[in-house]
Amino acid sequence: MTGFAWAPFAVNLAAAAGTALAVLLAAFAVGRAKGMHRVVDIAWGAAFAAVALVSYALSAGYGDDGRRLLVTTATMLWGLRLALHISQRGRGHGEDPRYERLLAKAPGNRAAYALRMVYLLQAALVWLVSLPVQAAQYTAGPLGVSAIIGGALWAAGFAFESVGDFQLARFKADPRNRGRIMDRGLWSWTRHPNYFGDFLVWWGLFALACGTWQAAAVSLVSPLVMSYLLIFGSGMRLLDNHLADRPGYAAYTARTSGFFPLPPRRAPREGTRSR
Incomplete structure (x- = not known):
């Protein structure tokens, strides 16, 4: 079996978008409760890991199994290591100066501005940047x-x-x-x-x-x-x-x-x- 499964991949694109959005919205809820939005940096790596896992589950029977497992494992290792590292690095520290400067320019409600300019933007970037992770799952050609x-x-x-x-x-x-x-x-x-x-x-x-x-x-x-x-x-x-x-x-x-x-x-x- 060779080629690329376009129709299932299109479904995966929507599922990946929903997954990235769910992770970043959960991070927003935590960040708002803590009054500190640096939590989004932890969610960045975790969101890629989640997208890889969801894509792996949805692509069963479409792509080459070796490629699917390799890409999923590689992405999850990278994303979870990054999330853990950033979590440990930020422990005991206050807000990241980048977000302090950004939110200082908020024209209205700071929480709504943070949601729009930080969390939703990063959710969109996770979806876009993860395209190779998603596409690899539906590539039937051998390694x-x-x-x-x-x-x-x-x-x-x-x-x-x-x-x-x-x-x-x-x-x-x-x-x-x-x-x-x-x-x-x-x-x-x-x-x-x-x-x-x-x-x-x-x-x-x-x-x-x-x-x-x-x-x-x-x-x-x-x-x-x-x-x-x-x-x-x-x-x-x-x-x-x-x-x-x-x-x-x-x-x-x-x-x-x-x-x-x-x-x-x-x-x-x-x-x-x-x-």
Whole structure:
């Protein structure tokens, strides 16, 4: 059996939209009750895991079973690890400054503005970015070269962001590093190893979906949108702007690649203070 199951995939698109919306609405209820909307960042990864699981259940009998299981497992591992990491990182902290600044501009009811500009927007992005995860479930062609490439990209990205997050968490946990910039390990090769890892993960998932040209065509927008967000949108650019005034950050940017990992450039080190 080869090809792409268009009609069941169309049903899946609607189910995935409903799943993403349900997860983000639940997060909104929690965020409003707590008076803190950073919970949406936990829901981001969890929503992808939920979409993958629902798509796997709905696609039984349509796509290649090996591809379905591989893509679902990869997406759930990525999404749940990210949700757990962000949950642990935010424990004991107040509202994320990004959402404080956004909600300070609310023209009316802050809760309604947060729902519209944060939660519903992220639900739409989860649906759009997860297109390779959905399309892969309905691709009947057997695993081939594209799956090997995709699996390798996903594994490299997952390892890169996991190691980067672990290194940063361990650095911050040491009182001797208070006020210093993390510029060791992967952070000496790129200022954003977690974002670069996400970049590889989503191009890998796209490659895993490419068992047919139809699946590739319908899901190419996903890694393109994710790449734009990571590099020019709410990822690297926004964080660099937020940290730009920190003492020592200019020296760090002078010697460290912004996104793609490169050997650190030689530059005079100054007393650094941190992210």
